[in-house]
Amino acid sequence: MGCSWPENSPSKPRKAIEELIQGREFANQLRGLLSKSIGYDGSAPEKDLVLKILNSFANTLSLLNSAESDVDVDVTQVQPNTQASSPCWDAPKSESSGESCRSISTVKDRRGCYKRRRTSQTITKDTPTLIDDGHAWRKYGQKAILNAKYPRHYYRCTHKHDQGCQAAKQVQRIQEDPVMHRTIYIGHHTCRTFSKVPELILDASPDDSPFVLSFDNTFTNKHNHPFLSSSFQSVVKQEYKEEMPAADDITHNNQSSSSDYLVSPDETALESFYNSITDLSSSPIESDNGDGISRTLVGSADFADADLLFEF
DNA sequence: ACAATTTGACCGGG
DNA sequence: CCCGGTCAAATTGT
Numbered sequence: 001m002g003c004s005w006p007e008n009s010p011s012k013p014r015k016a017i018e019e020l021i022q023g024r025e026f027a028n029q030l031r032g033l034l035s036k037s038i039g040y041d042g043s044a045p046e047k048d049l050v051l052k053i054l055n056s057f058a059n060t061l062s063l064l065n066s067a068e069s070d071v072d073v074d075v076t077q078v079q080p081n082t083q084a085s086s087p088c089w090d091a092p093k094s095e096s097s098g099e100s101c102r103s104i105s106t107v108k109d110r111r112g113c114y115k116r117r118r119t120s121q122t123i124t125k126d127t128p129t130l131i132d133d134g135h136a137w138r139k140y141g142q143k144a145i146l147n148a149k150y151p152r153h154y155y156r157c158t159h160k161h162d163q164g165c166q167a168a169k170q171v172q173r174i175q176e177d178p179v180m181h182r183t184i185y186i187g188h189h190t191c192r193t194f195s196k197v198p199e200l201i202l203d204a205s206p207d208d209s210p211f212v213l214s215f216d217n218t219f220t221n222k223h224n225h226p227f228l229s230s231s232f233q234s235v236v237k238q239e240y241k242e243e244m245p246a247a248d249d250i251t252h253n254n255q256s257s258s259s260d261y262l263v264s265p266d267e268t269a270l271e272s273f274y275n276s277i278t279d280l281s282s283s284p285i286e287s288d289n290g291d292g293i294s295r296t297l298v299g300s301a302d303f304a305d306a307d308l309l310f311e312f
Numbered sequence: 313a314c315a316a317t318t319t320g321a322c323c324g325g326g
Numbered sequence: 327c328c329c330g331g332t333c334a335a336a337t338t339g340t
Contacts (some may be wrong), residue, residue, distance in 0.1 A: 110321095110322060110323070111322090111323080112323095114322075114323045114324070116323080116324060116325075138315095138316070138317085139316075139318085140317090141318090141319085142317095142318075
């Protein structure tokens with residue numbers, strides 16, 4: 001079971017990946033046990049540890065996955081409006097206005113104008129159900145994934161068009177542990193607007209040098225998160241709504257489906273969420289998986305700042 | 313009325 | 327051809 005996420009690996013790394021997935025599975029089980037036996041006054045170093053372990057697994061897996069699939073440095077050119085690079089969605093209207101296109105075209109002719117994202121850096125994060133990373137995302141798709149119980153959701157930055165921000169993310173519920181979501185961040189934010197976040201948070205941060213900014217926040221913002229409650233709630237609502245329809249249904253698993261419906265009840269999700277929150281805020285866990293990040297890139301600054309948003 | 317999400321179709325890579 | 331990523335019309339929410 002499981003091991004459906006990374007499907008793109010030759011053979012040696014693959015074995016390693018399977019091992020890692022198994023390890024992660026075990027860690028998840030341990031985590032479940034702990035949250036049962038401890039209740040939610042949290043503050044258990046054990047759970048702290050488990051979360052660290054889980055993150056290590058996640059990061060290692062993402063490293064392995066990207067290790068052989070891309071060797072690129074692809075710092076994607078971020079240019080909002082050079083018509084040279086703008087695919088087709090910048091000026092599609094003109095073409096459609098001459099809509100008399102003889103083609104049967106129930107759909108406009110999209111041939112050739114379909115830009116598939118070049119593999120840029122991706123960072124994988126496992127987070128308890130409803131974490132908001134503080135960025136404004138716009139959902140643009142949802143897909144059932146082969147062999148996966150839960151669909152994958154596709155988001156891009158809300159400011160893709162007005163600011164040319166290339167950031168995107170994919171979110172999928174982890175089937176071994178439906179409480180957790182795996183989020184793959186692709187590309188980095190070039191937008192400046194934190195629409196959801198009141199400015200008071202940012203006031204300590206001038207708006208250049210994201211590196212400084214993120215570290216700064218790490219130390220200063222640990223205890224005040226004025227936006228947590230609001231964004232939290234909205235996300236809750238959204239998530240539950242999403243999960244309601246047909247957890248499985250996908251393609252082929254007609255027979256086992258009945259058992260799939262007993263996804264963990266809401267309370268469990270909430271409880272463990274609170275637990276994680278507590279744990280996360282009490283220790284700088286995330287900051288150390290810089291190892292996953294630091295090996296490459298330039299865009300990491302933004303992810304660092306995403307990380308600390310996970311930290312409350 | 314506008315903005316965000318849903319959803320089926322399309323596209324390109326493997 | 328299949329699968330996953332993206333587009334965009336239709337629908338739903340604010």
